[in-house]
Structure formats: structure tokens, C-alpha cells
Amino acid sequence: SGSLYVVATPIGNLADISQRAIATLQQVSCIAAEDTRHSGKLLQHLGISNRLLALHDHNEKQRAASIIEKCLAGEDVALISDAGTPLISDPGYSLVRLCREAGVPVVPVPGPCALITALCAAGLPTDKFQFIGFLAAKSSQRQKQLADVPANAGTIICYDTARRILDTLDDVAAVLGAERQLVLAKELTKTFEHFAYGNAAQIQHWLREEPQRCQGEMVLMIAAEAEKPASEISAEAQRTLQLLLAELP
Numbered sequence: 511s512g513s514l515y516v517v518a519t520p521i522g523n524l525a526d527i528s529q530r531a532i533a534t535l536q537q538v539s540c541i542a543a544e545d546t547r548h549s550g551k552l553l554q555h556l557g558i559s560n561r562l563l564a565l566h567d568h569n570e571k572q573r574a575a576s577i578i579e580k581c582l583a584g585e586d587v588a589l590i591s592d593a594g595t596p597l598i599s600d601p602g603y604s605l606v607r608l609c610r611e612a613g614v615p616v617v618p619v620p621g622p623c624a625l626i627t628a629l630c631a632a633g634l635p636t637d638k639f640q641f642i643g644f645l646a647a648k649s650s651q652r653q654k655q656l657a658d659v660p661a662n663a664g665t666i667i668c669y670d671t672a673r674r675i676l677d678t679l680d681d682v683a684a685v686l687g688a689e690r691q692l693v694l695a696k697e698l699t700k701t702f703e704h705f706a707y708g709n710a711a712q713i714q715h716w717l718r719e720e721p722q723r724c725q726g727e728m729v730l731m732i733a734a735e736a737e738k739p740a741s742e743i744s745a746e747a748q749r750t751l752q753l754l755l756a757e758l759p
């Protein structure tokens with residue numbers, strides 16, 4: 511049978527599309543996309559005139575059946591989302607699941623993903639992290655989402671919107687403490703890419719300094735409780751270190 515290719519596309523900078531992604535999008539018989547108008551622009555930019563098929567959360571199961579039929583008949587189909595990696599806070603899960611169940615090979619074509627892009631440059635521990643997806647629209651639900659993360663989960667990563675970020679930061683302070691260290695990654699791979707550091711109040715202050723800072727796309731990262739800057743050594747440890755160093759030949 512044909513395969514379903516899960517193809518990552520850029521999250522801002524169009525140069526981030528991979529050569530394999532381009533080749534795949536050219537070669538498949540059709541491309542399932544979240545928003546065909548939005549993806550049409552990307553394909554136009556890449557000079558690809560392939561057929562687009564709309565796939566969103568409310569028609570996904572139904573569309574999946576016809577995509578699986580195509581694949582079983584020998585056609586290759588690609589899945590893309592508006593930005594980044596499909597299925598990551600984006601449609602595609604039902605389709606991939608149903609393809610697997612139907613024996614249709616699913617081939618990942620990796621590329622940009624906002625949470626990994628944010629994490630790899632934030633300077634927070636990366637050995638262990640928990641992605642909790644989009645924070646809810648309601649404050650009480652956001653607080654529950656944050657409270658539900660176990661203390662040993664490592665760095666917490668969430669997607670949030672410009673409209674809600676100031677309120678979200680209030681919730682972070684309320685649930686995880688006013689001193690918890692945060693990194694807000696904005697407009698990744700775009701012209702105004704910025705990483706803002708500090709506790710909730712400090713990041714709110716930065717956001718309020720200029721109105722356009724409260725716009726655009728953002729990933730919020732929350733340090734695990736015990737996180738301290740790598741350079742911070744307790745006073746007692748420093749004294750001990752000095753004593754030991756003095757003894758060294």
C-alpha cells in the first residue's frame with residue numbers, strides 16, 4: 511500500500527523546511543492540511559502545486575477513512591499542519607491511529623516543533639521535561655493543569671496565546687509560587703524572536719513595557735522547583751571549596 515507521511519513544516523522561518531519535506535510534498539498524490547488556504551501559501555512559496563485536502567478536528571475521522579482508502583489503493587498521502595509538527599497540539603492523531611490499525615505505513619518526516627525549539631535555547635534543564643499542551647482558556651482550569659504536574663516532572667512546557675499570557679502568569683504565580691523561574695519564548699524563528707526571563711511578575715512587567723510584546727506566538731517554560739542557576743553555589747559550599755582549594759598542592 512501507499513504510506514501516510516507526517517511532514518513537519520516551518521513555525522515562522524520558511525527556510526526551516528527540510529529537503530526531505532519538500533521532496534515528500536512534491537511526490538505524494540495529495541496533501542491533507544489543517545487550513546488549505548494557509549498551506550496553499552506555503553506550497554506556492556515552494557513551487558508545489560499538489561492537491562490539498564482539508565483535515566480538521568471535526569471532520570478528521572471521516573476524512574481519515576477516505577485517506578486510508580487512497581493509501582490502501584497504493585497512493586501516498588502527506589499530512590501537514592499550519593505550522594510545525596502535525597499532531598503536536600494540532601490535528602492528526604485519529605488519522606495516524608486509524609492508519610496504524612489499518613496497516614497503512616506511517617512515515618515521519620521530522621522538522622520544526624515549537625516546544626523543542628523553545629526548550630533547546632532556553633537554558634533550562636532539558637534532561638527531563640513535561641509538555642502540557644495548550645493552557646486552558648479559563649483561569650480555574652489553567653490552575654488545575656499546572657497543579658496536576660508532578661513536582662518531579664522537570665521543566666514544564668506549555669503553549670499559550672498572547673491574549674491570555676498576562677492572566678496565565680498570575681495563575682503560575684498563584685499555583686507554583688511568585689518566585690518560580692520562567693522563560694517565555696516568543697516569535698521563534700521569526701524577526702522578533704525573543705526569550706524573556708524571570709519570575710511571573712518580571713515577565714509581566716516586560717510584556718507590559720511595549721504593547722506589541724503582548725502579541726504573537728509564545729511558548730511558556732517553567733523551571734522545576736529546585737532549579738538554580740548553574741553558577742549559584744551556597745555560601746557554605748563556597749567556604750568549604752575555598753578551604754579545600756587552599757589545601758591543594
Ligand code: SAM
Pocket residue numbers: 521522591593594595596597598599600622623624625668669670671695696697698699700727728729
Ligand atoms: N504543531 C505546532 C508545533 O509543532 O509546535 C504547534 C501548533 S499549536 C496550534 C500553535 C502554538 O504553538 C502557538 O499558540 C504557540 O504556543 C506555539 N508556536 C507555534 N509557532 C511558534 C513560534 N514561532 N514561536 C513561539 N511559539 C510558537
